[in-house]
Amino acid sequence: RRAKRGGESSSWGWMEDVSDFDGDAVAILATATLERVLLASKPDGGAYDGEASSSSLTDDRGDEPRGEDIASSTASKEGGGAKVGEASSIVDGSAPVAVEEEEEEDANISYDGSDLVAWINDNGGLVHPNARIGLDPTGRYRGVFVKGVGEGENEGGTEDGIEEGDIIVRVPWDLIIKPKDYSVDGYWNCEAIHELHRQFVLGDESKYAPYVNYLKNQPRGRIPSEWTDAGKRLLHTILDRREDDDEGLPPENNKKGYEETWITECKGEDTPLARAAFYQFTSRDEDTLMVPFYDMSNHSNDPKKLNTISQKPERPGQPFVLRSTRDIRPGEQVYISYNRCHRCWFDVSYKDCVSYSFYGTSDVFDIFGFVEDFPQTWKFNMNLGDEDRPLWDELNFCLARDDTNSGGLVVTFGDNYTRDPDEESPNMANVVYLGRQLMRLAEIEATMKNDDKVMETMPKYEWEMAWTYHQALMTSISAALLASGLIGSDVQDQAGSDDDSEDKANDQNKRESDENIEGDSEDWKEQSSNDDSGDDSEDWDEPDEL
Numbered sequence: 001r002r003a004k005r006g007g008e009s010s011s012w013g014w015m016e017d018v019s020d021f022d023g024d025a026v027a028i029l030a031t032a033t034l035e036r037v038l039l040a041s042k043p044d045g046g047a048y049d050g051e052a053s054s055s056s057l058t059d060d061r062g063d064e065p066r067g068e069d070i071a072s073s074t075a076s077k078e079g080g081g082a083k084v085g086e087a088s089s090i091v092d093g094s095a096p097v098a099v100e101e102e103e104e105e106d107a108n109i110s111y112d113g114s115d116l117v118a119w120i121n122d123n124g125g126l127v128h129p130n131a132r133i134g135l136d137p138t139g140r141y142r143g144v145f146v147k148g149v150g151e152g153e154n155e156g157g158t159e160d161g162i163e164e165g166d167i168i169v170r171v172p173w174d175l176i177i178k179p180k181d182y183s184v185d186g187y188w189n190c191e192a193i194h195e196l197h198r199q200f201v202l203g204d205e206s207k208y209a210p211y212v213n214y215l216k217n218q219p220r221g222r223i224p225s226e227w228t229d230a231g232k233r234l235l236h237t238i239l240d241r242r243e244d245d246d247e248g249l250p251p252e253n254n255k256k257g258y259e260e261t262w263i264t265e266c267k268g269e270d271t272p273l274a275r276a277a278f279y280q281f282t283s284r285d286e287d288t289l290m291v292p293f294y295d296m297s298n299h300s301n302d303p304k305k306l307n308t309i310s311q312k313p314e315r316p317g318q319p320f321v322l323r324s325t326r327d328i329r330p331g332e333q334v335y336i337s338y339n340r341c342h343r344c345w346f347d348v349s350y351k352d353c354v355s356y357s358f359y360g361t362s363d364v365f366d367i368f369g370f371v372e373d374f375p376q377t378w379k380f381n382m383n384l385g386d387e388d389r390p391l392w393d394e395l396n397f398c399l400a401r402d403d404t405n406s407g408g409l410v411v412t413f414g415d416n417y418t419r420d421p422d423e424e425s426p427n428m429a430n431v432v433y434l435g436r437q438l439m440r441l442a443e444i445e446a447t448m449k450n451d452d453k454v455m456e457t458m459p460k461y462e463w464e465m466a467w468t469y470h471q472a473l474m475t476s477i478s479a480a481l482l483a484s485g486l487i488g489s490d491v492q493d494q495a496g497s498d499d500d501s502e503d504k505a506n507d508q509n510k511r512e513s514d515e516n517i518e519g520d521s522e523d524w525k526e527q528s529s530n531d532d533s534g535d536d537s538e539d540w541d542e543p544d545e546l
């Protein structure tokens with residue numbers, strides 16, 4: 001079944017551990033959070049596109065900050081997650097209003113990429129005449145778009161837009177920043193970062209100057225491991241993570257951070273420019289290549305948005321090619337996938353590539369600094385035992401919009417490698433673990449989200465992103481709990497039974513959940529709370545109240 005990471009398989013260790021589990025509370029909370037799931041599933045309510053999330057977190061602290069600039073970007077990697085009860089302690093030791101918001105305009109925002117397009121076209125490459133670099137509708141970052149039809153700014157394109165199969169960009173080998181020992185299968189390469197750093201130092205003298213100058217102007221401080229200590233403490237609190245601790249919610253402690261990889265493994269120098277090169281390298285899509293124009297595209301796996309497939313060089317000397325997989329209309333954005341596998345061993349052809357890499361939604365957040373829209377893939381590693389007798393289990397699932405009916409969300413348990421989806425359904429121990437985490441997250445929200453003192457210790461961007469990710473966690477956990485079929489109507493009937501109005505609200509929510517949440521291909525309504533389809537032989541007996 002799911003990969004276990006050591007520990008014992010005896011059920012006793014955690015049978016005792018869950019004896020104080022309050023199943024009723026989980027049921028109430030899961031039902032209450034249904035509203036979030038429904039809200040998040042609305043096309044404009046996903047709250048993960050930057051714009052939507054910022055509107056729910058409005059404050060009067062001015063425009064979007066750039067985060068720290070290179071010179072001041074010295075945040076160290078630090079653990080320090082706190083339990084809910086200790087949440088208020090995360091302000092201790094932080095300078096009050098530690099971060100001055102930068103008002104200066106982000107050079108990246110006004111960049112139109114015309115120098116880069118000319119450079120590629122003049123050097124044996126090809127940029128589709130209807131493609132342009134432009135501002136994402138969130139107003140926060142750039143992306144690749146199809147030119148509109150007309151004479152105005154962002155226009156000048158033709159009615160055809162970009163047609164299915166067209167080359168959007170072909171970047172010759174010579175214009176790609178790459179390591180000397182390039183291999184199509186390589187995914188990590190110190191030499192590649194050293195080369196990027198060398199080009200950063202050369203600046204205008206670099207043979208890649210138009211690209212290098214764009215990269216050097218990218219905003220800093222967007223990737224969680226680059227956040228300020230205060231932002232990291234908030235995130236670690238949300239994740240229930242302590243230093244050197246494998247436990248807690250994903251993403252796991254970033255072992256491939258700046259210090260561990262660039263300083264220690266790559267023996268790189270610790271300068272602001274080197275730090276910038278490192279983070280630019282890790283937050284671009286291609287593993288060991290820096291590909292101009294192509295890697296200015298933003299990410300989405302939403303089937304309505306994702307409209308390209310890329311072909312990376314099989315061997316040194318070949319160009320990098322990005323093609324459209326459908327007609328892309330004037331004004332539309334070009335999307336690539338940062339975690340969909342471009343070339344997996346099990347893919348027959350690039351065109352059929354629909355599989356995902358190991359990077360799920362939490363890894364995208366960790367590496368690229370944003371919460372992807374649906375479909376999302378989640379992987380929750382959980383210790384179902386205790387510190388002395390760990391019992392590791394993992395729950396994988398995909399959370400997607402259901403376009404076939406009301407637009408609710410669909411949970412599919414398992415991952416790329418699932419042979420028997422039934423085997424991947426959550427068991428009661430998973431439900432207990434996630435239920436506890438859900439309650440903890442709700443409590444953190446209640447106690448901290450309106451705490452101006454904590455908010456003022458970090459850049460607005462970090463504060464907003466931490467809560468956006470918190471929301472994504474609550475949505476995904478709620479959806480998994482509801483789709484598990486293990487929080488049945490009899491539990492919900494019991495929950496709050498001495499409060500009629502709550503009962504009615506639960507009934508109403510349950511009805512809505514029946515209509516909108518589906519677990520796997522089965523209708524979860526039909527799964528009773530006694531359904532043991534997800535249980536392992538090693539699983540514990542359900543407690544009486546469940």
Ligand SMILES: C[S@@+](CC[C@H](N)C(=O)[O-])C[C@H]1O[C@@H](n2cnc3c(N)ncnc32)[C@H](O)[C@@H]1O
Binds near residue numbers: 222
């Ligand atoms: C490879 S760059 C893409 C180009 C970049 N947007 C720009 O302004 O030049 C990757 C960065 O773009 C942003 N990004 C990409 N896709 C995004 C998305 N779907 N939502 C929010 N930010 C996204 C993130 O900041 C990410 O680290």
